[in-house]
Amino acid sequence: MAIECKNITKVYKTGAGETVALKGASFNIGDGEFVAIMGPSGSGKSTLMHILGALDTPSRGTYFLDGQDISKLSDDELADIRKNKIGFVFQSYNLLPRATALRNAALPLMYAGMAREKREKKAEEALLAAGLSEDRWGHLSNQLSGGQMQRVAIARALVNNPSIILADEPTGNLDTKTGEIVLDTFQQLNSKHGRMIILITHERYVAEHAQRIIHIRDGEIIDDEKNIKRRVVNNHQL
Amino acid sequence: MSVSDIFRETFSAVTVNKARSGLTILGIVIGIGSVIAMVSIGQGAQSSIEESIQSIGSNLIMVMPGFQRGVGVQVSSGRGSAQTLTQADADAIQQEITLAKATAPEISRRYQVTAKGKNTNTSVLGTVAAYTEVRNVQIGAGVFISDQNIRSLSKVAVLGPTTRDDLFGEGVDPIGQTIRINKVDFKVIGVAESKGGTGFSNQDDVIFIPLSTAQRFLAGDNYVTTISVAAANANEMATVQQQITDLLLLRHNIANPQLADFQVLNQQDIVQTASSVTDTMTILLASIAGISLIVGGIGIMNMMLTTVTERTREIGLRKAIGAKKRDISAQFLAEAVMLTFLGGFAGIVLGALAAFLVSRFAGVATKVSLLSIVLAFGVSAAIGIIFGFYPARRAAGLNPIEALRYE
Numbered sequence: 001m002a003i004e005c006k007n008i009t010k011v012y013k014t015g016a017g018e019t020v021a022l023k024g025a026s027f028n029i030g031d032g033e034f035v036a037i038m039g040p041s042g043s044g045k046s047t048l049m050h051i052l053g054a055l056d057t058p059s060r061g062t063y064f065l066d067g068q069d070i071s072k073l074s075d076d077e078l079a080d081i082r083k084n085k086i087g088f089v090f091q092s093y094n095l096l097p098r099a100t101a102l103r104n105a106a107l108p109l110m111y112a113g114m115a116r117e118k119r120e121k122k123a124e125e126a127l128l129a130a131g132l133s134e135d136r137w138g139h140l141s142n143q144l145s146g147g148q149m150q151r152v153a154i155a156r157a158l159v160n161n162p163s164i165i166l167a168d169e170p171t172g173n174l175d176t177k178t179g180e181i182v183l184d185t186f187q188q189l190n191s192k193h194g195r196m197i198i199l200i201t202h203e204r205y206v207a208e209h210a211q212r213i214i215h216i217r218d219g220e221i222i223d224d225e226k227n228i229k230r231r232v233v234n235n236h237q238l
Numbered sequence: 239m240s241v242s243d244i245f246r247e248t249f250s251a252v253t254v255n256k257a258r259s260g261l262t263i264l265g266i267v268i269g270i271g272s273v274i275a276m277v278s279i280g281q282g283a284q285s286s287i288e289e290s291i292q293s294i295g296s297n298l299i300m301v302m303p304g305f306q307r308g309v310g311v312q313v314s315s316g317r318g319s320a321q322t323l324t325q326a327d328a329d330a331i332q333q334e335i336t337l338a339k340a341t342a343p344e345i346s347r348r349y350q351v352t353a354k355g356k357n358t359n360t361s362v363l364g365t366v367a368a369y370t371e372v373r374n375v376q377i378g379a380g381v382f383i384s385d386q387n388i389r390s391l392s393k394v395a396v397l398g399p400t401t402r403d404d405l406f407g408e409g410v411d412p413i414g415q416t417i418r419i420n421k422v423d424f425k426v427i428g429v430a431e432s433k434g435g436t437g438f439s440n441q442d443d444v445i446f447i448p449l450s451t452a453q454r455f456l457a458g459d460n461y462v463t464t465i466s467v468a469a470a471n472a473n474e475m476a477t478v479q480q481q482i483t484d485l486l487l488l489r490h491n492i493a494n495p496q497l498a499d500f501q502v503l504n505q506q507d508i509v510q511t512a513s514s515v516t517d518t519m520t521i522l523l524a525s526i527a528g529i530s531l532i533v534g535g536i537g538i539m540n541m542m543l544t545t546v547t548e549r550t551r552e553i554g555l556r557k558a559i560g561a562k563k564r565d566i567s568a569q570f571l572a573e574a575v576m577l578t579f580l581g582g583f584a585g586i587v588l589g590a591l592a593a594f595l596v597s598r599f600a601g602v603a604t605k606v607s608l609l610s611i612v613l614a615f616g617v618s619a620a621i622g623i624i625f626g627f628y629p630a631r632r633a634a635g636l637n638p639i640e641a642l643r644y645e
Contacts, residue, residue: 082558112560
């Protein structure tokens with residue numbers, strides 16, 4: 001199993017006392033799975049995403065990623081995990097303004113210490129896989145449309161060949177049609193390239209594009225089911 | 239993250255907002271510029287003072303009369319009016335001190351001088367032929383006083399260029415004309431070349447006459463006001479100075495050197511005194527300018543803190559994709575250093591330009607030294623590091639989750 005979570009608990013200390021964001025969540029996700037984590041706001045899905053994305057560590061419990069326990073690592077060790085194993089796609093894209101699509105997509109490889117020509121070549125491959133047409137590669141990120149920006153962000157998540165792609169409400173800022181194109185891109189990446197994709201969302205409609213849906217509420221996993229009526233965008237063959 | 243990556247990231251960050259970057263570095267530009275300009279003016283003044291002291295003569299030692307300090311009684315008479323040095327002292331120095339290349343006693347006093355109805359008040363200097371050698375006097379026209387003139391008490395005079403201009407008019411050849419000093423007629427036999435004397439001691443406003451003539455017809459005694467001695471070479475200055483002191487103490491029957499009735503001044507001492515004055519001035523000017531550098535540095539820090547806040551989400555993103563603390567802090571530190579470095583470079587250009595304009599239009603000599611340029615670059619880099627450190631540390635310490643959520 002690529003991801004093994006046992007009894008993940010996260011407690012935040014606030015001024016008033018303690019807030020329990022996650023109460024002993026346990027689940028496994030295998031290589032090549034497309035999983036949606038679904039729940040309303042305040043359910044703890046963002047906290048779970050931060051832990052899965054090695055941005056944060058659980059208060060209790062263990063998290064094995066590719067067989068390595070990463071629940072007790074230091075900040076810089078977590079940075080290394082993120083650099084090598086995780087790709088993020090955010091709701092608000094978080095691209096560098098006034099930088100080209102190509103430079104944005106290549107950014108993670110800079111921190112991996114790759115030479116410039118090599119990382120631009122990899123970024124071109126990733127942009128191709130994310131479906132951004134070649135004539136947009138030289139455009140500055142603030143000259144792109146929302147859908148195009150999210151494709152650049154997906155390319156950036158792909159470029160370091162990660163074990164997991166974590167997408168946090170990736171369609172939240174997009175209209176339905178553009179959102180579907182992005183979801184289709186994820187489905188293609190999952191089916192054709194065998195990428196593990198974890199989609200965090202509060203919308204059932206979006207979650208239904210995944211193979212499996214983990215429902216979370218008040219910090220607890222209340223349901224973990226195989227998605228039987230899976231939506232497929234444009235009737236693409238998966 | 240390689241050095242060239244850091245440089246590229248930094249360069250694009252600095253050039254994104256050119257107006258703001260430009261205004262931020264203005265403080266550094268002005269600070270470095272004024273340090274460069276002030277130091278160059280100070281050093282220019284120093285070298286011009288040194289040059290003018292050097293032009294008095296080379297390897298020069300001057301013996302001047304001083305008052306004798308009686309025990310317990312403070313009698314102070316103005317130096318120069320004391321009459322303790324004689325022609326015989328000068329002759330003794332000439333004969334007994336072998337390391338002295340040439341000796342020129344002189345007697346100098348101001349007189350009203352007239353020629354053809356014009357008159358001027360100038361310094362009349364009775365001296366000997368060796369004076370030209372000891373004090374670097376060049377003769378422009380005619381001849382200088384000869385030993386023959388001394389022996390025969392000739393009433394001849396050599397004019398300084400300024401005195402010639404005052405008495406006869408600029409460019410007029412006065413040789414063969416007569417001038418009257420203190421009711422005694424002198425025949426002009428030569429004109430000295432200009433030494434470019436500056437300020438209060440104009441070395442060009444002078445009349446040279448034979449020492450013997452001056453003693454007999456003007457002063458009426460055998461005393462001299464200064465004995466100038468040229469040492470054979472620069473290394474022997476101290477030795478010669480000591481030998482002259484010993485010789486004169488012996489001749490004047492003074493056992494305690496503290497009670498000497500004369501002073502032996504080394505040219506080097508005069509240069510050092512003048513240098514220490516200009517050094518102090520330079521340090522003073524530079525430290526006033528240095529304060530504006532600190533102000534500029536605070537401006538950089540302010541701008542960097544604003545940048546860190548503005549780019550919180552970018553920092554969060556960079557951390558999310560694998561940037562470590564030191565990657566982030568290196569990037570922001572590099573930004574601060576690049577800003578101050580650009581400021582330093584512009585400041586050096588501005589300072590050099592200011593120094594050039596000052597020397598061009600204000601007539602003050604300036605000298606932009608390599609040391610001050612190297613120092614300016616060093617200081618601006620140091621300011622970047624010092625004032626960039628705190629903002630960079632703040633950026634590096636941001637929590638990626640909170641940074642990504644920042645609105």
